Amino acid sequence: MKIWKDYFWHSQVKDSGIDMRILKATIIKDLKILLRDRLGLFLIFFMPILLVIVITSVQNSTFELVNNNKISLLVYNKDQGPLGAALTEGIRKIGLFRLQVSDTTQKNPDIPARMHDQDALVALIIPAGFTEYIQNKAEDIASRALKDPDSDSRNLSPSVPLPDSLQMYYHPVMQATFRQSVEGSLRSAVQVIQGQAIVKKLYEAVNQKEIPQDLEKQILFSQLPISEIPVSRSGSRTVPNASQHNVPAWTLFAMFFIVISLGGAVVKEKNSGSLIRLKTLPASYLHALYSKQFVYGMVTMLQAAVIFVIGNKLFPLIGLPVLHLPKDILGLFIVTIVSGYCAVNYAICVGVYARTAEQSNGFGAISVLILAAIGGLLVPSFAMPSHLQKMLQVSPLHWALEAYYGLFLEGGKLKDIWMNIISLLVITGLIQLVTLYGLKKKNLI
Amino acid sequence: MSIPAITIQKLAFHYPRSEGVCFENFNLEIQAGERFGLFGPNGAGKTTLIHLMTGLLKYREGSIRLLGHEISRHPKSINSLFGFVPQDFSYYPELSPRENLAFYGAWYGLDRKQIKTRTDELLEVLGLSDVGDRFLQSFSGGMKRRVNLAIGVMHRPKLLFLDEPTVGVDVQSRHNIIEYLKSQNKSGTTLVYTSHQMEEAAILCNKIALMDDGKIIAHDSPEALMQKHGYEDMEGLFLALTGKRFRD
Numbered sequence: 001m002k003i004w005k006d007y008f009w010h011s012q013v014k015d016s017g018i019d020m021r022i023l024k025a026t027i028i029k030d031l032k033i034l035l036r037d038r039l040g041l042f043l044i045f046f047m048p049i050l051l052v053i054v055i056t057s058v059q060n061s062t063f064e065l066v067n068n069n070k071i072s073l074l075v076y077n078k079d080q081g082p083l084g085a086a087l088t089e090g091i092r093k094i095g096l097f098r099l100q101v102s103d104t105t106q107k108n109p110d111i112p113a114r115m116h117d118q119d120a121l122v123a124l125i126i127p128a129g130f131t132e133y134i135q136n137k138a139e140d141i142a143s144r145a146l147k148d149p150d151s152d153s154r155n156l157s158p159s160v161p162l163p164d165s166l167q168m169y170y171h172p173v174m175q176a177t178f179r180q181s182v183e184g185s186l187r188s189a190v191q192v193i194q195g196q197a198i199v200k201k202l203y204e205a206v207n208q209k210e211i212p213q214d215l216e217k218q219i220l221f222s223q224l225p226i227s228e229i230p231v232s233r234s235g236s237r238t239v240p241n242a243s244q245h246n247v248p249a250w251t252l253f254a255m256f257f258i259v260i261s262l263g264g265a266v267v268k269e270k271n272s273g274s275l276i277r278l279k280t281l282p283a284s285y286l287h288a289l290y291s292k293q294f295v296y297g298m299v300t301m302l303q304a305a306v307i308f309v310i311g312n313k314l315f316p317l318i319g320l321p322v323l324h325l326p327k328d329i330l331g332l333f334i335v336t337i338v339s340g341y342c343a344v345n346y347a348i349c350v351g352v353y354a355r356t357a358e359q360s361n362g363f364g365a366i367s368v369l370i371l372a373a374i375g376g377l378l379v380p381s382f383a384m385p386s387h388l389q390k391m392l393q394v395s396p397l398h399w400a401l402e403a404y405y406g407l408f409l410e411g412g413k414l415k416d417i418w419m420n421i422i423s424l425l426v427i428t429g430l431i432q433l434v435t436l437y438g439l440k441k442k443n444l445i
Numbered sequence: 446m447s448i449p450a451i452t453i454q455k456l457a458f459h460y461p462r463s464e465g466v467c468f469e470n471f472n473l474e475i476q477a478g479e480r481f482g483l484f485g486p487n488g489a490g491k492t493t494l495i496h497l498m499t500g501l502l503k504y505r506e507g508s509i510r511l512l513g514h515e516i517s518r519h520p521k522s523i524n525s526l527f528g529f530v531p532q533d534f535s536y537y538p539e540l541s542p543r544e545n546l547a548f549y550g551a552w553y554g555l556d557r558k559q560i561k562t563r564t565d566e567l568l569e570v571l572g573l574s575d576v577g578d579r580f581l582q583s584f585s586g587g588m589k590r591r592v593n594l595a596i597g598v599m600h601r602p603k604l605l606f607l608d609e610p611t612v613g614v615d616v617q618s619r620h621n622i623i624e625y626l627k628s629q630n631k632s633g634t635t636l637v638y639t640s641h642q643m644e645e646a647a648i649l650c651n652k653i654a655l656m657d658d659g660k661i662i663a664h665d666s667p668e669a670l671m672q673k674h675g676y677e678d679m680e681g682l683f684l685a686l687t688g689k690r691f692r693d
Contacts, residue, residue, distance in 0.1 A: 025551030273535030282524040
């Protein structure tokens with residue numbers, strides 16, 4: 001031991017393990033480098049905020065579509081009878097559409113051109129003879145029904161010639177689910193007109209007089225109402241808004257996008273002379289990685305805090321729905337810290353394996369996008385095909401999102417989401433194992 | 446009997462897929478207190494040998510002992526015995542020299558007081574006191590080389606490896622660096638030095654080894670080698686022993 005003492009100017013460095021003084025010095029170094037990178041800080045904080053505001057605004061407009069931003073519908077009524085007009089009025093009453101009734105004098109209107117001119121997403125053409133067809137059809141059904149009440153409706157053959165069908169033009173930007181919703185609304189309006197005509201004819205045939213208006217209304221419009229109740233663990237009946245859906249999801253996306261700056265920082269340190277020097281020093285390179293975990297873990301926590309505060313305080317001021325923070329703040333803190341820890345470890349893993357900053361940035365960005373997609377950030381997980389439903393379990397973003405939704409949407413507490421947290425920690429552990437393998441393989445530890 | 450600073454015995458090393466230089470049955474001994482120069486053309490194996498001695502590269506056969514300790518048996522703690530000044534700038538350009546020295550000082554295990562004292566001392570002696578708090582990004586090549594050197598000697602090592610520490614610097618900086626290294630050697634630090642600058646061999650080194658293709662082709666003091674081969678300058682001796690063909 002004497003020779004060691006002769007040559008050591010100091011003897012404080014441990015053979016293995018983590019030295020807190022070294023870790024502290026490394027954290028200070030990493031903090032200084034991070035704080036001096038103004039552009040990097042801008043990207044880390046400002047861009048996610050912008051992303052959350054933009055996405056929430058866009059999604060909010062869909063949420064509010066039925067209330068404020070109605071779908072523009074161009075109606076071209078070729079029917080000369082009262083039922084074409086009644087159908088138009090019925091569609092207006094649905095409340096989903098901003099109606100533009102077109103000039104009916106033109107025989108062959110160029111519908112696509114008119115949709116472009118009048119900025120309409122949907123156009124409906126009510127064919128000529130619509131009233132006549134509906135009334136004849138109703139009379140036919142009524143008379144057949146009265147002649148042979150036991151006859152199977154499937155044996156009824158249409159004795160009334162069909163006019164042209166109702167035609168619905170739609171703008172190709174409309175997604176399938178949205179289009180189906182519009183089509184369903186129009187179909188129900190037609191159904192009401194048809195039902196009304198049949199009821200009238202049946203009543204007239206039986207009672208030899210016109211149906212009283214009160215009875216007609218009771219038959220046609222006395223449906224049992226449907227109440228929408230969001231599932232909530234807290235018993236709250238507040239309907240989740242666009243902010244409750246989007247802010248947690250895109251906050252997670254922003255946290256995982258730390259891969260761009262952190263993965264790049266790991267590669268930069270690896271490729272610069274700094275790593276050669278660090279490898280010849282008497283302390284483990286793990287100090288450098290633990291420091292990065294701490295510093296960038298703090299960054300992800302700050303990102304989340306800033307975005308949640310903006311959602312809660314700023315959103316109402318700029319016309320977006322307020323983000324209601326969960327009642328279980330401890331749960332929110334734990335989910336955020338575990339998600340941030342996972343994001344940081346993922347970024348370090350990418351940085352350890354990437355040879356260049358370009359590789360790290362390219363792979364990091366695309367892989368986070370893929371993890372977000374299969375994790376249910378872009379499309380709800382319940383809407384995914386079955387093979388992707390199995391894959392989403394490998395995405396840390398899925399478990400983090402489920403945990404956030406448990407708190408933000410369902411009003412749950414920590415005890416309700418602990419399985420998600422454990423799954424997230426297991427994935428983080430696996431990422432760390434892969435990182436350790438890379439560090440060993442590259443002779444870094 | 447004093448322990449040699451470095452003892453290399455029967456060292457065998459080759460890069461994967463046979464890329465680059467390889468060593469077979471390589472032997473070398475450097476005595477404590479020497480200013481030892483490793484010279485040779487590009488690709489001779491100087492940097493590889495330094496990386497093997499500092500543990501940056503792992504060897505499977507033979508042994509390398511630093512101050513009597515086999516480095517493969519002491520993977521990390523043995524690194525306190527030596528300092529290393531790599532050829533590339535190995536510091537954080539976003540930090541000042543003072544901040545870099547504080548960081549690396551902590552990694553060498555120095556306490557806050559030792560770091561402060563040693564930082565002031567090194568900045569003064571290497572002519573960096575006035576710029577100690579400026580970011581390294583704005584420094585000249587000579588200043589960067591001096592900071593690179595300062596980090597390597599931060600913990601007062603008894604053994605200092607220098608891989609071309611004067612490359613790309615002006616005459617003044619080179620003179621200062623060489624004088625500083627001589628002063629370190631006088632206070633007991635063994636120097637192991639590589640360079641392409643043959644005139645530095647005569648100025649700085651009291652023992653040199655000429656390397657080519659992973660082998661030592663001459664090993665003695667500069668004066669003795671020149672006398673033995675009948676040359677009056679190191680460059681002539683170098684060309685005579687290693688040839689005049691390009692080495693890239």
